[in-house]
Amino acid sequence: MDGSDYSWAAKAGDVFHSYYEIPFYHLIVELALVLFIIKILMSKSTGSPGDETPLTEKEMQKLIAEWTPEPLVPAGAADTEPPVPVITSKVGKYVTVNGKECLNLATMNFLGMIGKEEIEDAAVASVQKYGVGSCGPRGFYGTIDVHLLLEEKLAKYMECEEAIIYSYGFATVASAIPAYSKRGDIIFCDKEVCYAIQKGILASRSTVFYYNHNDLDHLVELLEKQAVEDRKNPKKARVTNRFLVTEGLFVNTGQITNLPRLIELKQKYKFRIFLDESYSFGVLGECGRGLTEYYNVDRRNVDMIVGSMEFSLGSVGGFACGSSFVIRHQRLAGQGYVFSASLPPLHASMVIKAMDYFDKDLFSKLINNCKIAHEALEAIDTITVTADPLSPMKHIRLIENNSEEALREICNLARDNNLAITVASYTSTEIFKKEPSIRLTVNTELTEEEICSSVKLIEEVIHQYTSPSQDISEDS
């Protein structure tokens, strides 16, 4: 016992002894560390660096005094809003608008899928089998056999490795873009892209460069500028993804993208192409496969094709197709796919049925109708038509005094004469302001006579509007 006590005391002595021999700088290091520990134990938790200092009471009062509340509803808002036309029939070739049956030249139902009995039967059969909704995201009991069937069918039709379907057309491209393009990445984009793409780009938080509409020389300029930047900072360039997002057929202008040139640029400047074929799928190309078929380019050159099932297919939803590793990424990263209930099975069944109608005659008829309408519209000397002859969407603007009110009035007059046409509407948050226009659409259901007489009616209505004294013959 004594021995062990002694040895403990000796050890303690050694410890204290060693303190005397600590070099001075050693002591400073130890002391500084101990003081540091005490200091941070005492310190309070604060915000992140770069956070602004809290406002003083005086500053706060000043800000409150300066603030003037805006009315929640701006004065006269309810009066200026144009009344929404109400439909009380199928939106097919003819449509009953506000109780008046009109020939429908405002629909995106390019191939006349709406009202086809077989498609309706397929929908009814699907409702009887699966019910009306799916009520679950694809990952949570929302995957129904018709979804897989449709994905397979779309992939096969588009000759891609894989396809993915979304439950809403707008959400398709708006989810697909942010799934790949993140903060710090670069997106090159056409100025006239549709609202869904604009929202997708916004959600991606990427740096975006807009090039003038269909002006690929301007795009080259921007790419060249970026290439110079990249050469200066190769380290940064190595981790920056570059994307090009554009529409195949622009809904806002009716123009067609020059895809072969884009692919040339892609190979030169190394970026990835996301092509939104919402309006060109089922329209362009011999078999309606869209822009890639129209230009006869290898579909593998386009990294992802996004389409909508809401226009030429006359259903609901959207799809994206491309190589397997591109598409599979979206099954976990596409927010619209992961977090919303899957496409109601009846809509999937409708698309499957509608795709059976796809054949070369149908597409050639549509293109033919587009050309007829274009020719007829070009002949009118009071308007300008901005659209490709092959586009089923024609944007009409008055040469003199083009305003939204005037166009709206013309549409109303046309509706009084049993023709439904519409003014293209945009939200106030569009990035680039749009010139108001009448958007006239052509579909396969129309005959040549109907197109010509409709265009004639439009001409007369415009004439009536610009010189109201003359009467109009009711001949449509």
Place this chain on the structure above:
Amino acid sequence: MQVGTTTVESNPNAIYLESRYFWIAYSGAVCFLHLMCSCVPFITATTGWLLTLNVHNIGNFIVFHYLRGSPFGCSDQGENRQLTHWEQINHGKQWTNTRKFLIIFPCILFLMCQHYCDYSSDVLFQSVPSFLLQFIPKQPFMHAKRLFGINKY
């Protein structure tokens, strides 16, 4: 792991560090490391301590200050892609309890090492570099700063 609803962290990469169980596990792991280092044959206790300290500090540097981003598919659109693990803690908030623990722990380990090595100058010179390697990046003024272009992009 895909996160994206309002009830879930947008970046779950660093939340495990806040758990008290992690603190215990971390301390336990360092004790185990010291045990292992002391078991290496033919080395003195001093070398064992130096080995523990340097291995811990270098490991700490790699995990907290060198590796960036998150292994999870976050819904933050790449906000944390450029940030180190340390910078992601508490969404960049400084002097939180988690950060205090993670700063103080290596300091105490350093002091213990000096004590058990009898405050020898050799030990000091062999342990200070690795200590500073993980100590300086933890300071608030180093938040999102990159020295010598390392890890810059």
